[in-house]
Amino acid sequence: xxxxxxxxxxxxxxxxxxxxxxxxxxxxxxxxxxxxxxxxxxxxxxxxxxxxxxxxxxxxxxxxxxxxxxxxxxxxxxxxxxxxxxxxxxxxxxxxxxxxxxxxxxxxxxxxxxxxxxxxxxxxxxxxxxxxxxxxxxxxxxxxxxxxxxxxxxxxxxxxxxxxxxxxxxxxxxxxxxxxxxxxxxxxxxxxxxxxxxxxxxxxxxxxxxxxxxxxxxxxxxxxxxx
Amino acid sequence: xxxxxxxxxxxxxxxxxxxxxxxxxxxxxxxxxxxxxxxxxxxxxxxxxxxxxxxxxxxxxxxxxxxxxxxxxxxxxxxxxxxxxxxxxxxxxxxxxxxxxxxxxxxxxxxxxxxxxxxxxxxxxxxxxxxx
Numbered sequence: 231x232x233x234x235x236x237x238x239x240x241x242x243x244x245x246x247x248x249x250x251x252x253x254x255x256x257x258x259x260x261x262x263x264x265x266x267x268x269x270x271x272x273x274x275x276x277x278x279x280x281x282x283x284x285x286x287x288x289x290x291x292x293x294x295x296x297x298x299x300x301x302x303x304x305x306x307x308x309x310x311x312x313x314x315x316x317x318x319x320x321x322x323x324x325x326x327x328x329x330x331x332x333x334x335x336x337x338x339x340x341x342x343x344x345x346x347x348x349x350x351x352x353x354x355x356x357x358x359x360x361x362x363x364x365x366x367x368x369x370x371x372x373x374x375x376x377x378x379x380x381x382x383x384x385x386x387x388x389x390x391x392x393x394x395x396x397x398x399x400x401x402x403x404x405x406x407x408x409x410x411x412x413x414x415x416x417x418x419x420x421x422x423x424x425x426x427x428x429x430x431x432x433x434x435x436x437x438x439x440x441x442x443x444x445x446x447x448x449x450x451x452x453x454x455x456x457x
Numbered sequence: 458x459x460x461x462x463x464x465x466x467x468x469x470x471x472x473x474x475x476x477x478x479x480x481x482x483x484x485x486x487x488x489x490x491x492x493x494x495x496x497x498x499x500x501x502x503x504x505x506x507x508x509x510x511x512x513x514x515x516x517x518x519x520x521x522x523x524x525x526x527x528x529x530x531x532x533x534x535x536x537x538x539x540x541x542x543x544x545x546x547x548x549x550x551x552x553x554x555x556x557x558x559x560x561x562x563x564x565x566x567x568x569x570x571x572x573x574x575x576x577x578x579x580x581x582x583x584x585x586x587x588x589x
Contacts, residue, residue: 301508346543347534350508373507 244361244395249320252361254395257315257431258423260403264309265302268377271309273418277381283412287382294378299330299438301350303374304367304389305405305419307332313426315433316393323356323363328433336365343368348385350374363393376407384411399425485558489568493559497527497567504547506534513547513569513582515555529555529569531582540580551575557582 245253262270269275279287296302302310312329325334336356344353348371356365367389375382387409394402401423408416485491499515513529531537534544547553554573560566569582 344538346545347506347538348544349534371507 242395242397247318251318251358252363252395253318254316254323254363254393254401255318257313257426257433258401259313259426260309260311260421261424262309262421263311264419264421265306265311265377267379268306268309268381268419269379271419271421273420278414278417280412280414283382283384287380290380290382292380294380295373295375296378296438299440300373301330301332303350303370303376304352304354305391305407306374306376307351308391308403308405308423309421312436313431313433323365326433328436330436330438348373352389361394365391365393367391382412383407383409386411393423396422399427401425485568488560488562488566489558490561491558494556495559495567496554496556498552498554499527501547501549501551501553502526503549504544506537506542506544508534511537513553513555513572515553525565527555527565527567529557529567529582531569531572537582542580547572555582 247253247255264271269277301307307327307329308314310327310329312327314325314327314329317324317326321338323334323336323338325336327333332351334351334354336354338356338358340357341355343355343366347353348369350371350373352367352370354365354367356363358364368387370383370385370387370389372383372385372387387407389408390406392402392404394404396402402420403423404418404420406416406418407413497515497517499517501513502516503512503514505512505514511531511534513531515527515529516524517527519525552575555567555569556571556573557567557569560568572580572582574580
């Protein structure tokens with residue numbers, strides 16, 4: 231079983247930033263297909279849905295919101311099949327995603343979460359625990375899905391992400407999802423992020439433009455040719 | 458200068474046709490008529506504080522006594538939030554008055570400019586004409 235502890239048994243010692251934090255900087259990518267079905271990376275592939283949440287899902291829209299160019303939310307943004315870059319500065323963690331120019335500029339100063347506002351990527355507060363960057367995310371609303379397979383959540387979703395570098399080119403990503411209106415208990419996802427070391431590799435533009443036929447012009451959802 | 462008139466005409470035509478698919482990213486001028494202000498009082502049925510723009514829905518009784526559900530487009534959640542707005546600031550059932558500009562398509566839609574809360578507080582909703 232994969233865990234931070236098991237990885238930690240190797241001789242790898244996490245590099246430190248100039249202010250002594252675990253250095254997670256670089257360009258990373260999840261090489262999996264969890265964006266299509268999150269159960270692929272779930273600790274237990276049976277998501278502990280409440281019966282009423284399943285009922286809600288059955289009645290919900292059938293079209294993946296990202297097909298309309300909506301931002302994918304957290305944690306989905308992390309396993310979209312596009313690279314993202316982590317930059318660290320004292321007091322800040324910056325996550326830049328190639329996917330639709332999404333970004334998260336997160337302060338590490340402790341504070342309370344925002345109240346009364348929902349955002350596609352939520353409200354993030356970061357802290358370091360040993361070798362791990364922990365990001366606490368709330369205010370995610372109920373408009374994003376966890377994947378294309380219509381795994382949903384309510385606006386009560388609380389995600390705790392944990393980023394732990396386990397080798398020069400590997401990072402363990404774990405997230406706990408808690409949502410008392412949707413799940414009977416918190417559940418976890420876990421995957422490896424791979425560092426892209428190709429010389430000169432940089433994030434490029436990845437845009438989504440909704441077509442006049444209502445379908446997104448989107449690499450994953452390109453409309454079929456009309457011919 | 459007939460030629461330049463033709464070119465001008467062509468440019469307008471191109472502008473009209475190319476702007477159709479962009480209506481999802483609605484500019485004020487594309488969707489609303491700045492010469493048609495409207496002020497309506499009604500009962501809130503829904504408030505969606507969402508990106509890219511938030512929407513307030515109110516039931517309004519028209520001259521014939523029929524209830525019409527109007528929707529007012531307002532600023533982005535971040536802008537409203539910085540003005541003290543929260544997603545439960547406006548609740549269903551609340552009596553409010555809204556000022557704005559009518560949609561060009563003749564539907565019961567308007568671009569919201571001002572919200573008069575039940576206690577008399579006035580909140581600027583403005584998007585592009587009046588960004589607050």
